[in-house]
Amino acid sequence: MDQLFHLPISPACRKVRLALGEKGHEVELVEERDWEGRREFLALNPAGEVPVLLEESGRTICGATPIVEFLEDSVPDRPLLPGDAYARAEARRLAEWFDKKFAEEVSLPLIHEKVTKRFMSAVEGGGSPDMAVVRATLYNVRYHLDYISYLMEDRRWLAGEAMSLADITAAAHLSCLDYIGDVPWSQFPQAKEWYVRLKSRPSFRALLADHVPGMPPPRVYANLDF
The missing domain is CATH 3.40.30.10 (Glutaredoxin)
Structure with missing residues (x-):
């Protein structure tokens, strides 16, 4: 295997x-x-x-x-990119948004401070989280959730009517934050509804079963309707 x-x-x-x-x-x-x-x-x-x-x-x-x-x-029979060239460009644009902009402003610094540092030795750079960095990322995440909500006003999925690479990229980042309980879903109902649909897909089950030693997720993390 x-x-x-x-x-x-x-x-x-x-x-x-x-x-x-x-x-x-x-x-x-x-x-x-x-x-x-x-x-x-x-x-x-x-x-x-x-x-x-x-x-x-x-x-x-x-x-x-x-x-x-x-x-x-x-595995071309289960595409993650739409057939139309413009739709593929939009899916790739949004995937890049989350892999670069969201990563730099939110997910990578927050995960480093609240998760990775817990498992690193002092020599490797471990220690207590820098709360100034944490506060900045928690402020920034609201901007991105607002953008998801904006996209959901006239689309079923982030890049259009079909689930795509854009959705799994965004969900990959947000699911990490969801594990540590740092996504204010209740303030962004359209973004939450989109995420609930993704959580319900079979591909998400393995992620919902994740358990980091010494760092359990919130009880709602694995709930499909939270």
Whole structure:
């Protein structure tokens, strides 16, 4: 069976896991704390970052975007991109929005401060979260939820009428924040309704079963109607 080297609370890894679920491609999950720089892992990916897909054949595909593009090419009957060129461009635009803008302003700094630091030694940069960074990210997330709500005014899914790469990318980031209870869903009902529909998809079940040692999620995290 193919293996996916991942971290449970990682937007990039969750994006790949959702894509694998949508494509019906089962893998063995292998947790990899990439900041440790394990020699065997560096042999798989010299960049030293998750996610990494290791095929049973021994071939490796490194990075969320290359893995998702590989899955899109290798399992074309379950597309994550629409057929129309303009619709594909919109799906890619929104995926980039969350993988770059949302990641920089919200998910990556917040996850680092509230999750990753808990598992890093002092030498590796661990310690207490920087609350100034945490407050800034919690302020910024509202802007992005407002944008999702705006898109939902005349669309069923983020990029149009069909679920796409845009949705799984956004959900990958937001699901990490949802695990640590930092999404003010009640203030953004349209964004919440969109997320509930994603949570109800079979591809989401594995994410809802995640449990980080010493850091349980809120009780509503796994509820499909929260």
